[in-house]
Amino acid sequence: MYAGLFIALAAIVYVRCDNQIVGSLLFSVGLLACLIHEAALCTGRANQPWHALIRQDDKSALYPWWQIFAVWFGLVVINGISAAGLGFLASICIDTTRATAIVEAKLSHPWYWMLFMGFLCGLLIQLAVHAYHKCSCHWPVVVMCVMSFLLLGGEHCIADAAFIGMMQPTGDWHTYLGCIKLVTLAGLGNLLAGALFYNEV
Numbered sequence: 001m002y003a004g005l006f007i008a009l010a011a012i013v014y015v016r017c018d019n020q021i022v023g024s025l026l027f028s029v030g031l032l033a034c035l036i037h038e039a040a041l042c043t044g045r046a047n048q049p050w051h052a053l054i055r056q057d058d059k060s061a062l063y064p065w066w067q068i069f070a071v072w073f074g075l076v077v078i079n080g081i082s083a084a085g086l087g088f089l090a091s092i093c094i095d096t097t098r099a100t101a102i103v104e105a106k107l108s109h110p111w112y113w114m115l116f117m118g119f120l121c122g123l124l125i126q127l128a129v130h131a132y133h134k135c136s137c138h139w140p141v142v143v144m145c146v147m148s149f150l151l152l153g154g155e156h157c158i159a160d161a162a163f164i165g166m167m168q169p170t171g172d173w174h175t176y177l178g179c180i181k182l183v184t185l186a187g188l189g190n191l192l193a194g195a196l197f198y199n200e201v
């Protein structure tokens with residue numbers, strides 16, 4: 001839950017910044033907070049069981065794939081709800097109208113774009129997490145990875161949930177279904193990258 005709140009806080013700051021580069025720079029505070037407090041983020045340590053399942057390193061320690069998926073899915077749901085909830089509260093208190101334009105732009109892309117951009121985001125987050133644990137001067141790498149995924153247009157399922165929470169209500173069920181599709185495909189892309197390229201830390 002804490003990871004979702006940290007990412008939502010970063011998304012709120014991003015939405016409030018008129019300059020995209022400055023916003024992407026400040027967004028890195030969210031990931032740094034998750035790493036410092038060891039919050040369970042679905043693009044971090046949660047991918048270790050998937051990576052072990054693929055590599056078959058220690059078969060005696062492996063869980064069934066459906067059990068691993070259930071834990072990962074639960075983590076996405078908990079963090080996603082907390083991120084969307086904080087985003088919604090922010091939309092009541094401050095001006096977050098820019099979030100609507102951000103979400104609409106994301107929904108305009110086809111499904112394979114959402115999946116691929118989720119995969120690219122997952123790669124960059126894996127690099128950031130690995131650098132945090134392995135490099136003595138890690139924070140520049142973490143910041144650059146976060147900035148890269150945002151400026152690239154990468155999709156992070158929890159960040160997307162926060163943006164969706166901040167958007168103005170449309171009353172159009174097609175939009176809400178599109179939001180569900182966005183978070184789902186982004187999450188699958190994040191999962192695929194994490195499962196393939198997770199590094200032991």
